[in-house]
Amino acid sequence: MDRDTPGPGGGPGRGGPGGGGRRGRGRRRGGRGLGVSVTAVGGTPEAEGAGRVTLTFAPSGRSVRVPPGVSVFDAASWNGIAVDSTCGGHGTCRKCRVRLTGPAPVTAHDERTFTAEELGSGWRLACLVRATEDVEVEVPPLVTRPKASTVGVGRQVILHPAVQKRYVELTEPSLADQRTDLARLRDAVDDLVLEPDLYALRRLPVVLRHSDFKVTAVVVDEALVDVEPGDTTGRRHAVAVDLGTTTVVATLLDLGTGTPVAVASMLNRQQPLGADVITRISATMLDRRALARLTELAQETLVALVEEVCAEGGVEPAEVYEVALAGNATMTALALGVDPEPLGVAPFVQASADWPVLRAADLGLALHPGARVVVLPALGAYVGGDIVAGMLASGMDRDSRVRLFVDVGTNCEIALSDGERIVTTAAPAGPAFEGGAIRCGMRAADGAVEVVRLDATGPDPATAVSLGVIGDVEPRGLCGSGLVDAVSELVRVGLLDASGRFVPDEVAASVAPALADRMARVGDGERVFVLHRPSADAPAAACVHLSQRDVRELQFAKAAISTGWSLLLEELGLVASQVQQVLLAGSFGSYLSPASAVRIGLVPALPVLRIVSAGNVAGEGAKMVLLSQRERTGARALLEEVTYVELSDRADFNDRFVDQLAFPP
Template sequence: MAECKVKFNPDGKIVSIESGMTIAEASDLAGITIDSPCAGNGTCGKCKVIVTAGNPEPPTEAEERFFSEDELKAGYRLACQTIVKCNMEVTIPEDTRIRPIKILSVGAGQEIVLHPNISKIYVELEEQTLARQIADFANIKEAIKSNFPDVCTDLKVLRQLPKILRDSKFKVTLVLDGNKLVGVEAGDTTNKNYGIAVDIGTTTVVSTVVDLNTGKEISVASALNTQATHGADVISRINYTVEENDGLAELSDRIIGVIKQISEYACAEAHVNMKDIYEVTVVGNTTMTHLFLKVPVRNLALLPYVGVFSDPVDVKASELGFNFNPDANVYVLPNIAGFVGADTVGVILASALNRSETIKLAIDIGTNGEVALGSKERLLTCSTAAGPAFEGAMITYGMRGAPGAIERVDLKDKPIIQVIGGGKPIGICGSGLIDVVAEMLRLGIVDETGRMANPDDLNISPELKKYIRKNDEYGPHLVLYEQDGHEVVITQKDVRQVQLAKGAIKAGIEIMMNKLGIKLDDISEVLMAGAFGNYIKKENAIRLGLIPNFPLDKVKFIGNAAAAGAKMALMSKEAREEGIRIARFAEYIELATDPNFQNEFMDAMTFPTDSELTFLS
């Protein structure tokens, strides 16, 4: 097959590829990650590029839908649709690239007694003599039998013992994983005992280094999940593993690579040697934990949506390709169901929802919307098909929470915007989207059905009316920013996407309340978890109906609770065991099979009226 060269500007990177690949595939080989929330299906229009040299194939129907005739003549194309069959030069605009985003790495966790699974014990063993002919391993067992009466080990350690013991004059540090001796180190190394807690999100990944001797968090690093190249949602990624022969291996390698990168960075920041990492705990939704372990995910997208495993998994870090201590263990927390995974177990563990005397509601609004409702008596969970709208997908100028994203909006005589990183806005992220739709509702620009009003019918300032417009390209829309030929607008279609997303979450909550036979007054607290939940204004979330009409002081942000749960499992055997009990105790509600779901969903799509918002007076 013919070879083509593609040069990407302004990076100046050149890659050689086989003829027939897309520009998106070529950019990936060049190490340039293009935003592609629709997984290359040509439905989102986010991967726009400009072909400045070379003769691409005629535009596809998708490209004709997203670009005008003049734009196509100027070289505008969709990277996922344009096939490379000759040498090309391609410019990738800033708003097409996946940029570093604001990632929430901290979360509230319960106080626990420090009792990690990994122990390091310094011993000075009595040397053997003719009068005391005791085997090396038996000598070790004798020295620690009061605290570890049933120690075992493996062949690898047995083979290492003779040399290490005698080279160190029988002064060694024993490394125990529970009651298993997994390593022996010369001298006293007890002060070097670290672990890492990992939260694998669909969009972002967080790695936290913890001192297992003190329980102190000493360094955190985070990055985007590079699997996003193949879609913003889990279904797109599952489909990729089915459609591509090496899809499963590629997505597994991508997440392992991200964890390696951020773990190395976090260790370097804390001056911790990677070889002193003895245990890793991992949370993520069910698809993410399966992909992490390179376990097939096909059946998670097919009825009845079951995974391969739900119990916790232990695996040697070296088997996964990590360069931690050779004997380091990786512990993946249990899953609850096909679409409610170890991350939700982490949220419940960190919030102690399973031990609560009163009924509480926990909502983790990320790329997926997981909800848990209940107390120590009964605990329900569900996954809502909120879609990635709050991550910027399917929104006209939507983007993730990266520099250049509008994150705050107030509507006065003109739109007042706050941009991440300052400067000119590129688009709008989830928190800004919640703000602007809430403001439009407050002023009557959008009614409870989601319909945008005619500005002439509105009782708002004449200055603000100038920003409400209608044209053939967008239909009715609100202009948030326009300067030098660039604009950021919110369209009628964008409002509908918000209604779909928030409606799915609200309907899930209503179904679970019905299952428990409770009303809003029976819920003592609403706990908002996850990065997105931590950045939104709770009064605006209530105005949209994203969360129930609740007293503001009872709505609490608990940060990245999934990561906090992973840290708890790293620091405490008891927390780890509680995580297993949570996965068995929590009931999963499959919303799609509930006979009331469609009606609840249709009702939930409407926005609350002012008379219903009793706590926002």
């Protein structure tokens, strides 16, 4: 929510309605859904929407319930109902005209905008009138055609990018009108602030005089970055980057329509210097030159991806005016050339939570010379810009439900909202989910087992194990979701006990006769469960298997995570059963089976329909800040709204961790 939005009495700037634009009118209870319902689903009386007012928009017929005092414009925007506006609801453009059925105060701006007759029949500026009681709102057809785009977890975002273009036909100067070129342009573009780049000032006199004073002003936020000959308003692009430790994904967006034009991904070229955040930080501590090298490699990755999406989308790089970068704190620091060492050692301190707007050239990107890079801010050394992007994309700050956000990975970021407050933490889950420290572990690539189903008592041992394998090829190993599935199934059928130990052979033969022959020992006698035999006579060690130590690794990982969310629940005075939605985020979380996650205790024991794969929310959040200045403000506001809870500081962490090692009964 924007900071300048008047919030309801209780929590300033919080508790507003979420997305849910696709829902139609009325209330809706329960059910699995990515879209955010406009009224609360279950929960406390406040969350039920007590004290809210209902706005019904015509001609769409859509109804929304919002806290009293919210402006009609914001209520519409939050719900994906497009109201004309070029200033974004700041009371300056006077375009957001709506007609209300009920009485509403008349402001000075209204008086300047409407005739007395119009005022009498209920016309007001939507950004200045507050919803104080139930009312119907007539929204005229759009003139400036704001568009909405569905992004993230069912969020509808009204397009209002920082990148704006205005085509103007200027009067030519004369001795009677010696206004400077810039003043002339500013007078014509009266709804935007134009603070010129030197580059734009260099182009201005030349372009004006070579195109009969018919030009397009290109503005990024408040910077005039260029003046283009003729009308180029239809060409306006930006690139959203999800800067992952392993994989980097770039999406080229058409800012006029809000749609992706091209997507490309590649391995982060920093990989050779370390598979994860900690090894890369270590590299910089061991070798003075490593930071420069890592920065170079990050930038090479970005350059290659940006070239690829531009080529694929048929877009000139000079038509890309903005880049958004969402990465964890370490990836962000490395890409910007900032020493990450303080992130890697206690007390885990960032150089800065927020970053200045950079030039694309600072990152070596050959886009428009004035192109800017907006870097998603971070909440802590281990809750980075990727997570802020994820919170934005999943509407963590705009939903009145109790929601738990879990981005599963080597470092697991967790956020919990009770609809008023948001708390967040990071749990050191270790490499188990990415295949590290797991005997047959591998990344989620071709040949990785990602789904495991066991039939312990069926008649045919040959079909007692069903495996889902990426690429539908011969299984080669076990990726994170397969690991969780395998352990979860072994617990379910009774081959693993609640403490995580393989049961004795005689118990195995009794509880799971069809699977008993898969219990084996390898090497020093460690017990394993064979998932796949490449040939009938292959020894267990040559098979895809799960070992006792693998189970322990997973237990450590899931205990770290569940300790995290259980502490957050406590922080907000909640119990697990009150959680109304769990969002599993990130490249790993999105593939996880909700049932297995519940079974091993990775997430609270809830009906599986409440557990939702959120997808690549980091990338979606990066898109959102490009598509909407309002969302960008919202991302910054999260820095103030979210409380970071440091786990390593807690005396009771180890006790709790041990408590969480066992699997739920």
